[in-house]
Amino acid sequence: MIRILLAGQGGQGVLSAGKFLAESGLHEGKEVSYLPAYGPEMRGGTANCSVIVSETPIASPLCTVPDVLIALNGPSFHKFAPRVRSGGIIIVNGSVSDAYAGRDDVTVVDIPANDLAMEAGNIRAANMVATGAFCAMTGAVKEQSIINCLNEKFVGKPAVCDINARAFRAGIEAAKKQKK
Amino acid sequence: MSKILLHGTEAICEGAMRNGCRAFFGYPITPQNEVPEYMSVKMPQIGGVFVQAESEVAAINMVYGAAGAGIRAMTSSSSPGVSLKQEGISYIACARIPCVVVNIMRAGPGLGGILPAQGDYFQATKGGGHGDYHLIVLAPSSAQEACDFTYRAFDLADRYRVPAMILADGMIGQIMEPVELPPMRPLSDIPEKPWATSGHYGKDRRILNSLIIKPEQLEPHVNELQRTYNEIYANERKAEQYKTEDAEIILTAYGTVARICKSAVDQLRAQGVKAGCIRPITLYPFPDDAFSSNAERADCKAFLSVELSLGQMVEDVRLAVNGKKPVYFYGRTGGNVPEEEEIVEAAKGALGKAKSEL
Numbered sequence: 001m002i003r004i005l006l007a008g009q010g011g012q013g014v015l016s017a018g019k020f021l022a023e024s025g026l027h028e029g030k031e032v033s034y035l036p037a038y039g040p041e042m043r044g045g046t047a048n049c050s051v052i053v054s055e056t057p058i059a060s061p062l063c064t065v066p067d068v069l070i071a072l073n074g075p076s077f078h079k080f081a082p083r084v085r086s087g088g089i090i091i092v093n094g095s096v097s098d099a100y101a102g103r104d105d106v107t108v109v110d111i112p113a114n115d116l117a118m119e120a121g122n123i124r125a126a127n128m129v130a131t132g133a134f135c136a137m138t139g140a141v142k143e144q145s146i147i148n149c150l151n152e153k154f155v156g157k158p159a160v161c162d163i164n165a166r167a168f169r170a171g172i173e174a175a176k177k178q179k180k
Numbered sequence: 181m182s183k184i185l186l187h188g189t190e191a192i193c194e195g196a197m198r199n200g201c202r203a204f205f206g207y208p209i210t211p212q213n214e215v216p217e218y219m220s221v222k223m224p225q226i227g228g229v230f231v232q233a234e235s236e237v238a239a240i241n242m243v244y245g246a247a248g249a250g251i252r253a254m255t256s257s258s259s260p261g262v263s264l265k266q267e268g269i270s271y272i273a274c275a276r277i278p279c280v281v282v283n284i285m286r287a288g289p290g291l292g293g294i295l296p297a298q299g300d301y302f303q304a305t306k307g308g309g310h311g312d313y314h315l316i317v318l319a320p321s322s323a324q325e326a327c328d329f330t331y332r333a334f335d336l337a338d339r340y341r342v343p344a345m346i347l348a349d350g351m352i353g354q355i356m357e358p359v360e361l362p363p364m365r366p367l368s369d370i371p372e373k374p375w376a377t378s379g380h381y382g383k384d385r386r387i388l389n390s391l392i393i394k395p396e397q398l399e400p401h402v403n404e405l406q407r408t409y410n411e412i413y414a415n416e417r418k419a420e421q422y423k424t425e426d427a428e429i430i431l432t433a434y435g436t437v438a439r440i441c442k443s444a445v446d447q448l449r450a451q452g453v454k455a456g457c458i459r460p461i462t463l464y465p466f467p468d469d470a471f472s473s474n475a476e477r478a479d480c481k482a483f484l485s486v487e488l489s490l491g492q493m494v495e496d497v498r499l500a501v502n503g504k505k506p507v508y509f510y511g512r513t514g515g516n517v518p519e520e521e522e523i524v525e526a527a528k529g530a531l532g533k534a535k536s537e538l
Contacts (some may be wrong), residue, residue, distance in 0.1 A: 006261035019356065026185050028359050034185070034356035037295075061355055061436065064519040078528075 002140045003063040007048035007080055008072030009142035013127030018049035027054035053140055070130050083160040091133045109178055111118040125167035133172020186359040188352035189214035191323040196254050197208030198362050200370045202228035203253035210294040211353035212284035215256040222403055232301030236261040240268030247279040248388045252334050256282035259300050260291055270309030274390035282346045284353040287515035295515025296350030301492035304347045305464040312402050314409050316344040317463040319434040325420035336403035340408050351436040412465055419467035420459040427456030427532040430474055431488040432484035436461045441486055444523035468500035475504040482534035483507045506534045
């Protein structure tokens with residue numbers, strides 16, 4: 001079982017990335033749950049979601065002690081970094097945040113998600129850069145499952161799909177480099 | 181059929197539509213806006229009716245009319261909106277019209293907040309509106325149950341001619357989980373309603389009414405309602421028991437809170453504490469048998485009711501336990517959800533207290 005907490009600013013695609021992870025897990029025949037928490041705002045404000053991918057049935061859908069934190073901005077990185085399980089992984093958007101978690105029992109993966117997303121064609125794909133880094137670091141869901149989700153989500157919008165897929169792959173590469 | 185990833189709200193809609201619901205009336209309120217949104221797309225596709233009413237009061241009275249004509253009808257809202265519907269629900273209960281009302285509870289009182297809560301337990305199970313009546317109240321704890329219980333709620337409502345309520349906390353309104361959908365039930369499969377005001381067409385005159393002005397008529401009517409509630413109590417009480425067989429401390433919670441309790445039970449067991457969990461599935465009728473049978477056990481020391489309120493279901497737990505064992509309470513409010521660790525600590529505290537008082 002892997003408990004993933006995705007957090008960021010409303011509008012950064014935190015909830016979409018969480019849904020992709022849950023969808024991918026489901027397509028791979030696993031048990032999944034997706035529980036978002038957000039304010040009434042459409043943009044701005046904070047957004048986070050708890051995603052669990054598991055081989056066995058899921059009891060509590062909460063991720064109070066996540067195995068992996070994906071933080072797309074500084075405030076959510078600093079807010080949630082202390083909660084991560086010892087030995088866990090933090091993926092942080094280095095374009096807009098420092099990467100100092102104040103603890104050395106977790107692996108912090110510093111990914112310039114906004115910059116890589118812009119290189120891929122649109123800053124709004126920063127969530128997919130982080131998702132790519134997640135897949136490379138954990139292998140919790142298959143890369144192809146995420147690509148399948150993108151194809152399904154952006155059917156009829158091939159240009160948008162390409163940008164997201166490029167951003168996703170850029171995230172995988174960036175994480176692999178850090179792993180070495 | 182394979183599983184698909186659905187919102188709890190969408191699962192409620194699918195459960196309704198697949199068991200013959202062909203009329204939905206609603207008015208927007210967070211955190212259940214996805215219900216009317218989903219229904220506005222789906223209802224026209226299956227030959228049903230969707231109306232965004234001008235208010236919650238209008239919506240429940242539209243349900244009164246449509247369900248009175250024999251159509252399976254539903255409305256949905258969240259706490260403040262459900263308060264507004266209470267007058268209509270009481271009329272519907274008196275006129276004995278089956279329908280389904282969904283309450284995705286948010287934090288109260290007042291307009292409160294949009295986050296999950298369970299503060300409407302009293303309102304849902306003790307009547308809610310005025311007069312001597314009850315609803316059949318089901319509490320789903322997953323997206324799958326949101327679908328299955330809504331499906332079942334229509335059958336129960338029809339069978340007893342009593343309105344049914346799906347009482348879910350805000351987490352059901354937000355969670356996405358895999359759901360296996362039941363097949364679409366053909367309308368021809370749904371039993372006919374010999375009381376429905378579905379047009380004269382040479383039939384005898386049928387009247388549905390909640391104004392029964394003569395005391396010699398109203399008393400037998402209310403007594404008849406009560407007989408039905410007794411029948412429902414005898415037939416429909418339902419609870420899930422988790423590791424209760426040898427449990428010293430029995431946690432109890434409904435809805436998604438029960439899932440956190442189950443995780444807490446596992447954690448307690450890993451620490452050597454014999455814990456279990458009773459999850460009421462029907463809140464009305466309350467599954468008191470699950471509690472009384474455990475209270476009889478010598479090795480059962482105490483109960484702990486965990487709620488997103490400051491203590492509502494705990495009263496029914498105390499009635500069911502009937503003084504045989506101590507019943508404690510742990511609750512959070514304001515839209516906060518307790519973490520596993522909090523519940524673990526509360527359970528240990530309750531067990532310690534019970535043992536020291538022996």
